Amino acid sequence: MTADRHADDAPGHEGAVAHHLPDDHAHTDEALGPIDTAVWLAGAAGVAVGLVIAAAFALSTGAIG
Numbered sequence: 001m002t003a004d005r006h007a008d009d010a011p012g013h014e015g016a017v018a019h020h021l022p023d024d025h026a027h028t029d030e031a032l033g034p035i036d037t038a039v040w041l042a043g044a045a046g047v048a049v050g051l052v053i054a055a056a057f058a059l060s061t062g063a064i065g
Contacts, residue, residue: 058064
């Protein structure tokens, strides 16, 4: 039993191996756009408000303090 029974097996349909070879998707040299500071600040503010709300819940249920 030295021969590999599955040496010539091809996965799936014909051409499936070629489909799964490495490709160049998303590897362009295009520069990214500018950072949208207002959106990032709004997101950070939302996280801060969420933490304040979570702390208020924790204080009201006695989990803290």
